[in-house]
Amino acid sequence: MSDATTHERAIESEIVTDFKDKMSYGSYLQLDRLLSAQVPISDPEHHDELLFIIQHQTSELWLKLMRHELLSARDLIANDELQVALKRIARVKHIQRQLTEQWSVLATLTPPEYAQFRGFLGNASGFQSYQYRAVEFLLGNKNAGMLRVFESHPEAHELLETLLHEPSVYDEFLRYLSRHGFDVPASVLERDVTQGYRFTPELVDTFKVIYGNPEEHWLAYETCEEFVDLEDNFQLWRFRHVKTVLRIIGTKRGTGGSSGVDFLKRALDLTFFPELYAVRTEIG
Ligand code: HEM
Numbered sequence: 001m002s003d004a005t006t007h008e009r010a011i012e013s014e015i016v017t018d019f020k021d022k023m024s025y026g027s028y029l030q031l032d033r034l035l036s037a038q039v040p041i042s043d044p045e046h047h048d049e050l051l052f053i054i055q056h057q058t059s060e061l062w063l064k065l066m067r068h069e070l071l072s073a074r075d076l077i078a079n080d081e082l083q084v085a086l087k088r089i090a091r092v093k094h095i096q097r098q099l100t101e102q103w104s105v106l107a108t109l110t111p112p113e114y115a116q117f118r119g120f121l122g123n124a125s126g127f128q129s130y131q132y133r134a135v136e137f138l139l140g141n142k143n144a145g146m147l148r149v150f151e152s153h154p155e156a157h158e159l160l161e162t163l164l165h166e167p168s169v170y171d172e173f174l175r176y177l178s179r180h181g182f183d184v185p186a187s188v189l190e191r192d193v194t195q196g197y198r199f200t201p202e203l204v205d206t207f208k209v210i211y212g213n214p215e216e217h218w219l220a221y222e223t224c225e226e227f228v229d230l231e232d233n234f235q236l237w238r239f240r241h242v243k244t245v246l247r248i249i250g251t252k253r254g255t256g257g258s259s260g261v262d263f264l265k266r267a268l269d270l271t272f273f274p275e276l277y278a279v280r281t282e283i284g
């Protein structure tokens, strides 16, 4: 009998079923480990805590891939392989979209539901996400003070300490531009990369040259626009965070000790690539 008649798909005889001595889907992906890592702490267990845990764990997995891609993009730029770096950045932008879209799943958590298990979270907070901080450092939002919350987590502290002392993707792009004949002040090329990036007016003129003749500087021009996309996407994630927090806890203080939404909103004023925005005012 055909599948259409039985409404049941026949399992083909060649399909492999014996995994005693073979690698399987679950063993390759270490699913036993992955799927035993969701451990609610509310007592009695609250139905919605699993949503809360999985929302964070999936975010951390995407952040892991984002770190991987951004680190590679930065090193490719340093190696003058800008075209390949753009491929990495294209993937990062899709990851950012996933991260931003997934706020809608958590937004189904209502204030009374969250209030029933928030107390169990103690002082745990996303502020202590070392991967989020790693991504911010890679994009250039350096802040040595952020390392303090990782003093009791040596691996995270070391990772962030390393990234703090390394150039960001933007630092490497500016060095690339200098190697390729564009004017980049020595103060930028030799800057202390552990410090937050400072707006440099001379660079706006450099970007004016690129934006004034895209055909001639196509690769640099495309990279500038990709960077603006990265920042735009990052801000969209921050905005959705603020709005989700507002609808779930209003203006309560955060479990991490901050003022809450007001503190989060201040991040919306930060920019990774200030000259790429400043140049827009100068065009036309
Ligand atoms: C019910 C859901 C959530 C609430 C109420 C919430 C609330 C907050 C608050 C109030 C802060 C400020 C720090 C503090 O005092 O705690 C914060 C920071 C943060 N949260 Fe969330 N959050 C939620 C979900 C998430 C999720 C799903 C993620 C994804 C990983 C996340 C990532 C972060 C990050 C990275 C920070 C640091 C932001 C910064 O430094 O600007 N949060 N959150």
Ligand SMILES: N[C@@H](CC(=O)c1ccccc1NC=O)C(=O)O
Binding pocket: 056, 118, 121, 124, 125, 126, 127, 249, 253, 254, 255, 256
């Ligand atoms: N800061 C949140 C708590 C929170 O969202 C959270 C708690 C534990 C693990 C991750 C969290 N996510 C983001 O801040 C709050 O104040 O309710």
